[in-house]
Amino acid sequence: MARIVLDHLRHSYRAAPRADNxxxxxxxxxxxxxxxxxxxxxxxxSGCGKTTLLNLISGLLTPTEGRILFGERDVTALDPGARxxxxxxxxxxxxxxxxxxxxxxxxxxxxxxxxxxxxxxxDEIAALLDLTPQLxxxxxxLGADGKQKISMGRGLVRSDVAAxxxxxxxxxxxxxxxxxxxxxxxxxxxxxGLTMIYVTHDQTEALTFADQVVVMDNGVVVxxxxxxxxxxxxxxxxxxxxxxSPGMNLLPCEIDAGGVARFSGRAVATAxxxxxxxxxxQLQIGVRPEYVRFADAGLPAxxxxxxxxxxxxxVDARCGEHLVKLVVAEGQAVPAESGFIDFDPAHTxxxxxxxxxx
Amino acid sequence: xxxxTENQKAWWLVAPVVVLVAFNAVLPLMAVVNYSVQExxxxxxxxxxxxxxxxxxxxxxxFRDALVRQLLFTAIIxxxxxxxxxAIALAMPRKGIGVSVCLxxxxxxxxxxxxxxxxxxNIFALPDIGLLGRSLxxxxxxxxxxxxxxxxxxxxxxxxxxxxTSLVVLLAYAGLSSIPDAYYQAARIDGAxxxxxxxxxxxxxxxxxxxxxxxxxxxxxxxxxxxxxxLTGGGPGNATTLLSIDLVKxxxxxxxxxxxxxxxxxxxxIILLLSWLYYTVMTKDExx
Numbered sequence: 001m002a003r004i005v006l007d008h009l010r011h012s013y014r015a016a017p018r019a020d021n022x023x024x025x026x027x028x029x030x031x032x033x034x035x036x037x038x039x040x041x042x043x044x045x046s047g048c049g050k051t052t053l054l055n056l057i058s059g060l061l062t063p064t065e066g067r068i069l070f071g072e073r074d075v076t077a078l079d080p081g082a083r084x085x086x087x088x089x090x091x092x093x094x095x096x097x098x099x100x101x102x103x104x105x106x107x108x109x110x111x112x113x114x115x116x117x118x119x120x121x122x123d124e125i126a127a128l129l130d131l132t133p134q135l136x137x138x139x140x141x142l143g144a145d146g147k148q149k150i151s152m153g154r155g156l157v158r159s160d161v162a163a164x165x166x167x168x169x170x171x172x173x174x175x176x177x178x179x180x181x182x183x184x185x186x187x188x189x190x191x192x193g194l195t196m197i198y199v200t201h202d203q204t205e206a207l208t209f210a211d212q213v214v215v216m217d218n219g220v221v222v223x224x225x226x227x228x229x230x231x232x233x234x235x236x237x238x239x240x241x242x243x244x245s246p247g248m249n250l251l252p253c254e255i256d257a258g259g260v261a262r263f264s265g266r267a268v269a270t271a272x273x274x275x276x277x278x279x280x281x282q283l284q285i286g287v288r289p290e291y292v293r294f295a296d297a298g299l300p301a302x303x304x305x306x307x308x309x310x311x312x313x314x315v316d317a318r319c320g321e322h323l324v325k326l327v328v329a330e331g332q333a334v335p336a337e338s339g340f341i342d343f344d345p346a347h348t349x350x351x352x353x354x355x356x357x358x
Numbered sequence: 359x360x361x362x363t364e365n366q367k368a369w370w371l372v373a374p375v376v377v378l379v380a381f382n383a384v385l386p387l388m389a390v391v392n393y394s395v396q397e398x399x400x401x402x403x404x405x406x407x408x409x410x411x412x413x414x415x416x417x418x419x420x421f422r423d424a425l426v427r428q429l430l431f432t433a434i435i436x437x438x439x440x441x442x443x444x445a446i447a448l449a450m451p452r453k454g455i456g457v458s459v460c461l462x463x464x465x466x467x468x469x470x471x472x473x474x475x476x477x478x479x480n481i482f483a484l485p486d487i488g489l490l491g492r493s494l495x496x497x498x499x500x501x502x503x504x505x506x507x508x509x510x511x512x513x514x515x516x517x518x519x520x521x522x523t524s525l526v527v528l529l530a531y532a533g534l535s536s537i538p539d540a541y542y543q544a545a546r547i548d549g550a551x552x553x554x555x556x557x558x559x560x561x562x563x564x565x566x567x568x569x570x571x572x573x574x575x576x577x578x579x580x581x582x583x584x585x586x587x588x589l590t591g592g593g594p595g596n597a598t599t600l601l602s603i604d605l606v607k608x609x610x611x612x613x614x615x616x617x618x619x620x621x622x623x624x625x626x627x628i629i630l631l632l633s634w635l636y637y638t639v640m641t642k643d644e645x646x
Contacts, residue, residue: 060543081549093544097562106558107548154548 002071004034009066028219041210049219086155087165092147094139101135163195269345272358280352289325295342393619411620424604443526464524476588479517507597533564
């Protein structure tokens with residue numbers, strides 16, 4: 001059991017990557033520390049490098065640069081079998097010709113563990129995964145969710161495993177089973193206390209599973225934090241946009257001589273005074289639709305569309321040439337044609353070239 | 359609810375196929391069945407003989423000898439070509455230009471006309487002028503496939519292995535390529551040995567294509583004629599007279615149409631029966 005440290009990790013799939021060319025690198029630069037026993041999610045769009053990062057941790061890939069530490073032990077050059085890590089893949093991997101029992105026994109037998117110890121361990125893990133009735137069945141006969149549980153089980157049976165990595169494990173699972181398997185995962189995490197790292201591009205999955213969410217884009221970590229932090233205070237406009245539905249409103253702004261952000265010619269109060277660097281090219285105000293309200297005075301806006309999504313309504317309002325989205329709770333009035341909108345200052349931030357400056 | 363189709367003219371579109379199949383399969387087969395139960399002395403006169411020819415063929419030691427030789431030949435080449443084909447497929451590169459090079463090299467023996475294969479090996483193995491024959495003799499081996507039954511058999515088997523192992527390789531390679539990377543990755547994490555990967559991942563995933571490979575190689579080798587007849591002509595003596603060679607000798611050499619027809623049908627039924635048995639056994643537990 002140990003924390004996992006990623007130290008100046010860089011990875012490229014090219015034979016001779018140019019150090020200064022970002023396009024050559026699948027992972028541009030990663031410095032992260034995973035606490036022992038934590039539930040983490042790696043969230044990001046397809047192709048952002050999250051699977052690469054996972055494969056580096058499990059040892060399926062060797063990083064081009066940087067080190068990986070499990071506790072104090074440098075495992076960068078170790079084979080996956082020699083690391084105390086298990087991985088569950090997007091598509092369930094089971095050994096078709098074996099029974100469920102033999103599948104679970106496989107990693108233990110490969111490591112030369114005595115047969116009675118194997119049996120005892122499998123009985124325990126099978127009970128945990130509700131696989132006990134199927135132990136004697138052929139693994140090939142199980143459904144996708146059963147197979148995925150076997151994949152998980154092969155990691156859990158190993159007593160040396162410190163962390164389990166999940167690479168979008170629910171992709172091929174039917175929606176009604178997804179929810180059950182996800183709560184099973186959460187329960188397992190509570191009961192066995194292993195570090196779990198869960199890769200997904202689905203924000204709901206990430207936010208419900210993890211204590212800490214690491215958001216990646218383009219081969220770098222844009223923000224690591226709790227779900228609340230990601231929602232309330234995105235460090236980067238990508239996080240603001242990627243997390244939340246609808247995503248954060250991002251509106252072009254300028255900073256006047258008094259250091260106040262101005263949008264559409266009006267001063268906008270922000271959580272803290274914006275301090276963009278002198279060389280900032282693009283300035284934006286970011287405010288989540290949940291923190292935009294209709295008011296008696298403020299920015300004049302024309303209502304373009306109201307979409308009813310159950311208990312909430314999403315309103316598209318136009319301020320000049322810019323579209324602002326609002327989330328309005330049930331029972332609150334929406335002006336018929338035009339009105340005024342107002343941003344909650346505590347949740348209004350300014351971003352310079354994508355990064356937060358308030 | 360079903361509606362009866364009233365316009366049935368579309369059936370005419372099937373007519374060309376029906377005619378084609380009738381002329382190239384059904385009618386010749388029925389002609390053989392017809393010959394197998396009749397006696398003829400020429401002059402287009404036929405007399406019904408019942409199962410006489412079948413009894414004669416089944417009781418003749420000549421047929422049984424040829425059948426034993428045939429079974430032996432098929433067993434030997436299957437025992438060599440399958441493991442060898444799988445081994446080569448495993449050794450082939452998975453990506454890069456090596457893949458195309460290997461595939462082209464592998465496909466080459468399959469593209470050579472069968473009689474040419476026979477002719478190549480016939481000359482290649484000649485003890486006086488052939489590269490193989492001369493080299494073996496120069497090494498001190500007494501090798502002459504035109505006189506020694508064992509040498510003839512060895513040459514015949516070597517030729518078939520050279521000619522057809524590629525087919526097994528290509529099928530096995532296709533089977534291997536269809537295994538997702540995740541299986542190998544999971545096996546590495548599970549600490550599986552090379553042997554365990556072969557035993558528990560690669561062979562099970564290749565089972566379907568290998569079933570087909572065995573079936574194809576079984577049927578083709580059981581019916582081998584052209585290459586063998588060009589290489590050894592069934593000799594020396596009758597040492598390499600396989601079923602098909604014997605059949606042609608009876609039908610065209612001696613013009614015994616009745617026994618030849620009966621033998622053809624028995625031959626056909628043996629292949630059908632063995633193929634069916636094999637396929638049934640191999641696919642029996644697939645849904646279980």
